[in-house]
Amino acid sequence: MKRIGVLTSGGDCSGMNACIRAVVRKAVYEGIEVVGIRRGFAGLMEGDSCPLNAHSVSGIIYQGGTILGTARAEGFLAEEGQRKASDTVRKLGIEGLIVIGGDGSFRGAYNLNKKWQIPTTGIPATIDNDIAGSDLTIGFVTALNTALEAIDKLRDTATAHNRLFIVEVMGRTSGYIALWAGLAGGAEEILIPEMKTDLDEVCRKLEEGRTRGKTSSIIVVAEGDEAGGAFEIGKKIREKIGYEVRVAVLGHLQRGGSPTVLDRILATRLGADAVDVLKRGDGGKMVGLIANQVEIFPLEHAWREKKEIDLDLYQLSQIMAI
Numbered sequence: 001m002k003r004i005g006v007l008t009s010g011g012d013c014s015g016m017n018a019c020i021r022a023v024v025r026k027a028v029y030e031g032i033e034v035v036g037i038r039r040g041f042a043g044l045m046e047g048d049s050c051p052l053n054a055h056s057v058s059g060i061i062y063q064g065g066t067i068l069g070t071a072r073a074e075g076f077l078a079e080e081g082q083r084k085a086s087d088t089v090r091k092l093g094i095e096g097l098i099v100i101g102g103d104g105s106f107r108g109a110y111n112l113n114k115k116w117q118i119p120t121t122g123i124p125a126t127i128d129n130d131i132a133g134s135d136l137t138i139g140f141v142t143a144l145n146t147a148l149e150a151i152d153k154l155r156d157t158a159t160a161h162n163r164l165f166i167v168e169v170m171g172r173t174s175g176y177i178a179l180w181a182g183l184a185g186g187a188e189e190i191l192i193p194e195m196k197t198d199l200d201e202v203c204r205k206l207e208e209g210r211t212r213g214k215t216s217s218i219i220v221v222a223e224g225d226e227a228g229g230a231f232e233i234g235k236k237i238r239e240k241i242g243y244e245v246r247v248a249v250l251g252h253l254q255r256g257g258s259p260t261v262l263d264r265i266l267a268t269r270l271g272a273d274a275v276d277v278l279k280r281g282d283g284g285k286m287v288g289l290i291a292n293q294v295e296i297f298p299l300e301h302a303w304r305e306k307k308e309i310d311l312d313l314y315q316l317s318q319i320m321a322i
């Protein structure tokens with residue numbers, strides 16, 4: 001194998017740069033050239049590329065975002081878009097492509113492999129941590145730390161004013177960020193799409209807490225929860241029990257920032273192993289971390305298997321909130 005390509009796709013997350021660096025440096029070590037594709041599959045369709053070498057990825061391990069840029073490329077779903085992308089791959093002389101992104105990006109990589117015979121390897125990178133085949137996705141832990149820092153600060157003001165705060169975190173349809181950040185931040189309630197939300201019960205518990213002398217309450221809600229967004233939930237709680245409620249929607253703050261040590265190491269391990277997988281001629285695979293070991297799965301594992309939330313952790317959060 002002489003040359004491979006690498007791209008980042010979908011929502012950016014911290015650790016993508018560390019992963020690009022690992023792919024490039026491992027490939028260089030193996031005597032393989034690397035071409036960077038800008039703006040994910042959008043750039044692949046347009047032939048937007050740049051050569052990458054060990055030097056071009058220096059000084060990026062600690063940076064959030066992605067030096068290659070990223071995009072949600074709708075056009076890539078269509079046959080025509082994929083044909084353009086496969087033309088680019090052949091023109092650039094790329095013998096394998098590494099796709100760093102979430103499950104939507106993995107579907108793109110799967111199509112390129114299945115329909116256009118381009119060997120691809122997926123590396124799970126999304127703050128949502130919603131990809132089966134990896135206990136952790138790149139960017140999740142950094143996003144958690146950002147959310148946690150916000151929750152801790154909100155606790156200070158919530159206690160000072162004896163208020164209820166509702167903190168909305170990202171995660172799309174997954175409750176991972178809400179559950180982990182909520183548990184770590186000592187939230188009184190954690191509302192996630194994986195569990196039924198009963199606002200009457202939430203209000204009952206809030207009142208019970210107040211009767212016991214609680215001076216502040218924090219509800220962490222995942223953006224995909226059935227009860228709605230933080231503002232809607234806040235309005236309903238105010239109407240039901242007359243609490244003074246304040247809302248904080250953390251939004252895209254959770255996506256940026258310097259990656260944590262765990263994200264840098266995860267990105268480095270998965271990036272280096274993805275090169276090995278391609279070098280062996282294994283196309284249509286993803287690499288993931290299971291019980292601290294790098295494992296390889298078919299790309300479709302990412303959407304055919306559902307990554308379940310840890311219900312024991314959820315139960316524990318309920319016990320901790322008494």
Ligand code: F6P
Pocket residue numbers: 011072102126127128170171172223255
């Ligand atoms: O998948 C990552 C994510 O940040 C989700 O948590 C969120 O729902 C979505 O992307 C937001 O997407 P965009 O940046 O396109 O608004």
